[in-house]
Amino acid sequence: MTSYRFAIDVMPKEGILDPQGRAVEGSLPHLEVEGVSEVRVGRRVELSVEEADEDTARAVVERLAGELFANPLVESWTIDRVGGRRTEHSDARVGGP
Amino acid sequence: MTSYRFAIDVMPKEGILDPQGRAVEGSLPHLEVEGVSEVRVGRRVELSVEEADEDTARAVVERLAGELFANPLVESWTIDRVGGRRTEHSDARVGGP
Numbered sequence: 001m002t003s004y005r006f007a008i009d010v011m012p013k014e015g016i017l018d019p020q021g022r023a024v025e026g027s028l029p030h031l032e033v034e035g036v037s038e039v040r041v042g043r044r045v046e047l048s049v050e051e052a053d054e055d056t057a058r059a060v061v062e063r064l065a066g067e068l069f070a071n072p073l074v075e076s077w078t079i080d081r082v083g084g085r086r087t088e089h090s091d092a093r094v095g096g097p
Numbered sequence: 098m099t100s101y102r103f104a105i106d107v108m109p110k111e112g113i114l115d116p117q118g119r120a121v122e123g124s125l126p127h128l129e130v131e132g133v134s135e136v137r138v139g140r141r142v143e144l145s146v147e148e149a150d151e152d153t154a155r156a157v158v159e160r161l162a163g164e165l166f167a168n169p170l171v172e173s174w175t176i177d178r179v180g181g182r183r184t185e186h187s188d189a190r191v192g193g194p
Contacts, residue, residue, distance in 0.1 A: 001132075009106075009141050024142070024165065031164065033157060035098075035147035044106050044141040045121070050132035060130060067128065068121065 003048050004057040010070040010077045011042035045069050046082065054081070100145050101154040107167040107174045108139035142166050143179065151178070 012018045020041035028036055047064075051057035058079060065077045109115045117138035125133055144161075148154035155176065162174045 005135075011141065011143065024144075027165065031161070033161065036157065036161070037145050037147070038102075039142065039144040042141045042143070044108065044139045045136065046108065046139070047136040048134050050134070060133065064128070064130065064133070068124065
Protein backbone atom coordinates (compact mmCIF):
# COMPACT_ATOMS: atom_id res chain seq x y z
CA MET A 1 0.00 0.00 0.00
CA THR A 2 1.26 3.43 -0.94
CA SER A 3 0.06 6.84 0.21
CA TYR A 4 -0.90 9.21 -2.62
CA ARG A 5 -1.69 12.87 -2.01
CA PHE A 6 -4.21 14.69 -4.18
CA ALA A 7 -5.68 18.16 -4.50
CA ILE A 8 -9.29 18.61 -5.59
CA ASP A 9 -10.19 22.06 -6.94
CA VAL A 10 -13.93 22.70 -6.99
CA MET A 11 -15.15 25.75 -8.91
CA PRO A 12 -18.58 27.05 -9.94
CA LYS A 13 -19.36 25.99 -13.51
CA GLU A 14 -19.23 28.49 -16.34
CA GLY A 15 -22.42 30.51 -16.40
CA ILE A 16 -23.37 29.61 -12.85
CA LEU A 17 -23.88 32.55 -10.51
CA ASP A 18 -20.93 33.02 -8.14
CA PRO A 19 -22.02 35.31 -5.28
CA GLN A 20 -18.62 35.10 -3.55
CA GLY A 21 -16.86 36.19 -6.72
CA ARG A 22 -19.26 39.12 -7.08
CA ALA A 23 -18.63 40.08 -3.44
CA VAL A 24 -14.88 40.14 -4.05
CA GLU A 25 -15.34 42.31 -7.14
CA GLY A 26 -17.55 44.66 -5.13
CA SER A 27 -14.86 45.11 -2.50
CA LEU A 28 -12.05 45.96 -4.94
CA PRO A 29 -12.85 49.69 -5.28
CA HIS A 30 -12.59 50.05 -1.48
CA LEU A 31 -9.09 48.58 -1.70
CA GLU A 32 -8.34 50.93 -4.60
CA VAL A 33 -7.55 47.96 -6.84
CA GLU A 34 -8.21 48.36 -10.55
CA GLY A 35 -7.99 46.00 -13.50
CA VAL A 36 -9.19 42.87 -11.69
CA SER A 37 -12.13 41.01 -13.19
CA GLU A 38 -13.76 37.60 -13.68
CA VAL A 39 -13.28 36.58 -10.06
CA ARG A 40 -14.45 33.05 -9.27
CA VAL A 41 -14.33 31.60 -5.78
CA GLY A 42 -14.21 27.87 -5.13
CA ARG A 43 -12.82 25.31 -2.72
CA ARG A 44 -9.62 23.32 -2.57
CA VAL A 45 -9.37 20.03 -0.70
CA GLU A 46 -6.08 18.21 -0.16
CA LEU A 47 -6.00 14.65 1.15
CA SER A 48 -3.96 11.45 1.29
CA VAL A 49 -5.23 8.09 0.06
CA GLU A 50 -3.66 4.77 1.00
CA GLU A 51 -4.14 2.35 -1.88
CA ALA A 52 -2.32 -0.33 -3.87
CA ASP A 53 -1.81 1.89 -6.93
CA GLU A 54 -2.43 5.42 -8.13
CA ASP A 55 -5.41 4.61 -10.37
CA THR A 56 -7.28 3.00 -7.48
CA ALA A 57 -6.41 5.93 -5.22
CA ARG A 58 -7.60 8.40 -7.85
CA ALA A 59 -10.90 6.54 -8.20
CA VAL A 60 -11.50 7.03 -4.46
CA VAL A 61 -10.83 10.76 -4.84
CA GLU A 62 -13.10 10.98 -7.89
CA ARG A 63 -15.94 9.38 -5.94
CA LEU A 64 -15.44 11.73 -2.97
CA ALA A 65 -15.34 14.75 -5.27
CA GLY A 66 -18.71 13.94 -6.82
CA GLU A 67 -20.43 12.80 -3.62
CA LEU A 68 -18.94 14.93 -0.87
CA PHE A 69 -16.87 17.91 -2.07
CA ALA A 70 -18.79 19.21 -5.07
CA ASN A 71 -22.37 19.61 -6.23
CA PRO A 72 -22.13 18.22 -9.78
CA LEU A 73 -25.14 20.26 -10.89
CA VAL A 74 -23.44 23.60 -10.41
CA GLU A 75 -19.74 22.83 -9.80
CA SER A 76 -16.92 21.18 -11.72
CA TRP A 77 -13.64 19.93 -10.31
CA THR A 78 -10.12 18.94 -11.22
CA ILE A 79 -7.99 16.36 -9.45
CA ASP A 80 -4.19 16.71 -9.30
CA ARG A 81 -1.48 14.62 -7.72
CA VAL A 82 0.53 16.78 -5.35
CA GLY A 83 3.92 15.96 -3.95
CA GLY A 84 3.69 16.97 -0.33
CA ARG A 85 1.17 18.70 1.83
CA ARG A 86 1.01 21.71 -0.47
CA THR A 87 1.01 21.86 -4.26
CA GLU A 88 4.34 23.11 -5.53
CA HIS A 89 4.00 23.98 -9.17
CA SER A 90 7.06 25.18 -11.01
CA ASP A 91 5.92 28.79 -11.13
CA ALA A 92 4.26 28.83 -7.71
CA ARG A 93 5.27 31.30 -5.06
CA VAL A 94 4.36 30.50 -1.49
CA GLY A 95 2.88 33.40 0.42
CA GLY A 96 2.35 34.18 4.05
CA PRO A 97 4.72 35.68 6.60
CA MET B 98 -2.09 46.15 -21.29
CA THR B 99 -2.42 42.39 -21.14
CA SER B 100 -4.86 40.23 -19.21
CA TYR B 101 -3.24 37.64 -16.96
CA ARG B 102 -5.23 34.95 -15.19
CA PHE B 103 -4.15 33.60 -11.82
CA ALA B 104 -5.28 31.03 -9.28
CA ILE B 105 -4.76 31.65 -5.57
CA ASP B 106 -4.89 28.56 -3.35
CA VAL B 107 -5.41 29.39 0.31
CA MET B 108 -4.88 26.60 2.83
CA PRO B 109 -4.73 26.40 6.61
CA LYS B 110 -1.11 26.50 7.77
CA GLU B 111 0.58 23.37 9.06
CA GLY B 112 -0.38 22.78 12.67
CA ILE B 113 -3.42 25.05 12.49
CA LEU B 114 -6.73 23.43 13.39
CA ASP B 115 -8.84 22.68 10.32
CA PRO B 116 -12.44 22.02 11.43
CA GLN B 117 -13.68 21.48 7.86
CA GLY B 118 -10.99 18.86 7.29
CA ARG B 119 -11.97 17.10 10.51
CA ALA B 120 -15.63 17.19 9.43
CA VAL B 121 -14.76 15.52 6.13
CA GLU B 122 -12.77 12.83 7.92
CA GLY B 123 -15.68 12.26 10.29
CA SER B 124 -18.06 11.70 7.38
CA LEU B 125 -15.87 9.13 5.58
CA PRO B 126 -17.04 6.07 7.59
CA HIS B 127 -20.65 6.86 6.65
CA LEU B 128 -19.61 6.76 2.99
CA GLU B 129 -17.74 3.49 3.68
CA VAL B 130 -14.49 5.09 2.49
CA GLU B 131 -11.27 3.78 4.01
CA GLY B 132 -7.64 4.83 3.72
CA VAL B 133 -8.25 8.58 3.42
CA SER B 134 -6.40 10.82 5.86
CA GLU B 135 -4.83 14.24 6.39
CA VAL B 136 -7.76 16.10 4.83
CA ARG B 137 -7.24 19.87 4.59
CA VAL B 138 -9.91 22.19 3.26
CA GLY B 139 -9.09 25.59 1.82
CA ARG B 140 -10.25 28.06 -0.80
CA ARG B 141 -9.36 28.64 -4.42
CA VAL B 142 -9.81 32.01 -6.10
CA GLU B 143 -9.34 32.54 -9.84
CA LEU B 144 -9.19 36.02 -11.32
CA SER B 145 -7.95 38.08 -14.26
CA VAL B 146 -5.65 41.09 -13.89
CA GLU B 147 -5.13 43.68 -16.61
CA GLU B 148 -1.60 45.05 -16.30
CA ALA B 149 1.38 46.06 -18.40
CA ASP B 150 3.43 42.97 -17.51
CA GLU B 151 3.15 39.75 -15.56
CA ASP B 152 5.27 40.86 -12.58
CA THR B 153 3.05 43.89 -11.98
CA ALA B 154 -0.06 41.73 -12.34
CA ARG B 155 1.34 39.18 -9.89
CA ALA B 156 2.07 41.94 -7.36
CA VAL B 157 -1.62 42.92 -7.46
CA VAL B 158 -2.61 39.31 -6.81
CA GLU B 159 -0.08 38.97 -3.99
CA ARG B 160 -1.53 42.06 -2.29
CA LEU B 161 -5.11 40.79 -2.67
CA ALA B 162 -4.11 37.38 -1.30
CA GLY B 163 -2.67 38.85 1.88
CA GLU B 164 -5.34 41.50 2.42
CA LEU B 165 -8.56 39.97 1.12
CA PHE B 166 -8.39 36.23 0.42
CA ALA B 167 -6.28 34.87 3.27
CA ASN B 168 -5.68 35.48 6.94
CA PRO B 169 -1.85 35.45 7.05
CA LEU B 170 -1.86 34.44 10.72
CA VAL B 171 -3.41 31.05 10.10
CA GLU B 172 -3.36 30.53 6.33
CA SER B 173 -0.72 30.30 3.61
CA TRP B 174 -1.27 30.63 -0.11
CA THR B 175 0.23 29.86 -3.49
CA ILE B 176 -0.24 31.88 -6.66
CA ASP B 177 -0.19 30.20 -10.07
CA ARG B 178 -0.63 31.52 -13.59
CA VAL B 179 -3.44 29.64 -15.27
CA GLY B 180 -4.13 29.49 -18.97
CA GLY B 181 -7.86 29.94 -19.22
CA ARG B 182 -10.71 30.11 -16.82
CA ARG B 183 -9.78 26.80 -15.25
CA THR B 184 -6.36 25.41 -14.36
CA GLU B 185 -5.44 22.61 -16.72
CA HIS B 186 -2.44 20.79 -15.33
CA SER B 187 -0.96 18.01 -17.39
CA ASP B 188 -2.31 15.27 -15.17
CA ALA B 189 -5.61 16.94 -14.36
CA ARG B 190 -8.91 15.28 -15.06
CA VAL B 191 -11.98 17.44 -15.21
CA GLY B 192 -14.96 16.06 -13.34
CA GLY B 193 -18.64 16.72 -13.35
CA PRO B 194 -21.34 15.47 -15.69
